[in-house]
Amino acid sequence: NTNATSSYGNRGMSLEEDINISNEYYLANGLAVIHKKPTPLQVVKVDYPKRSAAIIKEAYFQQASTTDYNGVFQGKYIDFEAKETKNKSSFPLKNFHKHQIDHMRQVLSQNGVCFALLRFSISDEVYLLDAKHLCTYWSNQESGRKSIPKKEIEDLGFLVPLGFHPRVDYLRIVKDVYF
Amino acid sequence: NTNATSSYGNRGMSLEEDINISNEYYLANGLAVIHKKPTPLQVVKVDYPKRSAAIIKEAYFQQASTTDYNGVFQGKYIDFEAKETKNKSSFPLKNFHKHQIDHMRQVLSQNGVCFALLRFSISDEVYLLDAKHLCTYWSNQESGRKSIPKKEIEDLGFLVPLGFHPRVDYLRIVKDVYF
Ligand SMILES: [Mg+2]
Ligand SMILES: [Mg+2]
Numbered sequence: 001n002t003n004a005t006s007s008y009g010n011r012g013m014s015l016e017e018d019i020n021i022s023n024e025y026y027l028a029n030g031l032a033v034i035h036k037k038p039t040p041l042q043v044v045k046v047d048y049p050k051r052s053a054a055i056i057k058e059a060y061f062q063q064a065s066t067t068d069y070n071g072v073f074q075g076k077y078i079d080f081e082a083k084e085t086k087n088k089s090s091f092p093l094k095n096f097h098k099h100q101i102d103h104m105r106q107v108l109s110q111n112g113v114c115f116a117l118l119r120f121s122i123s124d125e126v127y128l129l130d131a132k133h134l135c136t137y138w139s140n141q142e143s144g145r146k147s148i149p150k151k152e153i154e155d156l157g158f159l160v161p162l163g164f165h166p167r168v169d170y171l172r173i174v175k176d177v178y179f
Numbered sequence: 180n181t182n183a184t185s186s187y188g189n190r191g192m193s194l195e196e197d198i199n200i201s202n203e204y205y206l207a208n209g210l211a212v213i214h215k216k217p218t219p220l221q222v223v224k225v226d227y228p229k230r231s232a233a234i235i236k237e238a239y240f241q242q243a244s245t246t247d248y249n250g251v252f253q254g255k256y257i258d259f260e261a262k263e264t265k266n267k268s269s270f271p272l273k274n275f276h277k278h279q280i281d282h283m284r285q286v287l288s289q290n291g292v293c294f295a296l297l298r299f300s301i302s303d304e305v306y307l308l309d310a311k312h313l314c315t316y317w318s319n320q321e322s323g324r325k326s327i328p329k330k331e332i333e334d335l336g337f338l339v340p341l342g343f344h345p346r347v348d349y350l351r352i353v354k355d356v357y358f
């Protein structure tokens with residue numbers, strides 16, 4: 001298969017894996033410093049065996065109080081969440097949690113660059129949608145749609161170039177849109 | 180005891196606890212969005228009991244690849260590490276790890292605001308020292324001192340005001356020094 005886009009689509013990597021590898025590329029090339037935050041765990045019981053590393057024997061997953069990714073690009077604070085859907089024509093808002101939206105609002109009010117990377121996995125398209133739009137759709141949920149029509153994501157957002165190095169080149173969009 | 184500084188010193192809270200509470204204050208008052216990153220854990224074994232939350236049965240502490248704190252203040256990326264010592268006249272460099280210094284260098288090269296908060300716990304003083312100075316002392320370790328003399332921290336750094344709300348008001352220094 002000599003078609004990059006199509007073989008990319010066939011790899012079956014998660015969006016998160018692709019972003020992590022893109023971030024490694026950005027870091028290695030001095031382009032940006034952006035990391036995924038570790039999943040917060042509540043540690044209840046730890047054993048300290050002699051002559052070896054501490055072993056956590058009981059712990060629970062906790063809900064993160066922020067988005068998954070943050071870091072710095074040319075002095076500016078960058079913050080985003082990555083989500084994917086198998087839907088074809090809209091992106092369900094249930095993929096987001098209230099605390100993530102709250103965090104995005106806080107970041108926006110500090111003039112941070114804040115967005116979501118939304119992948120439609122069937123068509124293998126990734127869009128960057130600014131957090132202000134996402135927050136508006138979120139607020140309007142009560143009285144209306146529980147998802148964002150793809151057409152509106154195409155209009156309000158930006159299609160992110162996909163490739164091999166980096167796989168999901170969202171920094172190119174960030175540079176165009178926020179600088 | 181009506182002396183705030185002295186009763187503060189007697190509380191015996193760790194620097195990290197004080198910073199976490201200061202960050203909550205900044206967040207609640209819309210001043211900055213700065214969080215401590217969760218400790219990364221390598222999860223090996225998870226049980227999924229019926230009708231209750233997943234239990235992690237085996238996991239290990241991993242070394243973080245970044246500093247402990249980051250976030251956004253008025254659009255700028257803020258990144259720092261917090262450390263304390265019981266030494267009176269110098270701050271030992273062994274409190275820092277190579278990967279933290281590497282991360283600080285990366286952040287500096289992206290023009291992020293990057294520093295260390297250094298507490299001398301006996302005298303209960305906290306200094307903000309820019310990462311560029313810390314990195315210089317770190318590099319010079321091979322051929323010289325394994326610690327930073329307190330006198331030089333006083334000269335190159337900034338004494339952080341301590342109080343109750345917020346406890347460690349490092350943002351006041353950040354505003355003066357980086358804006
Ligand atoms: Mg996520
Ligand atoms: Mg630390």
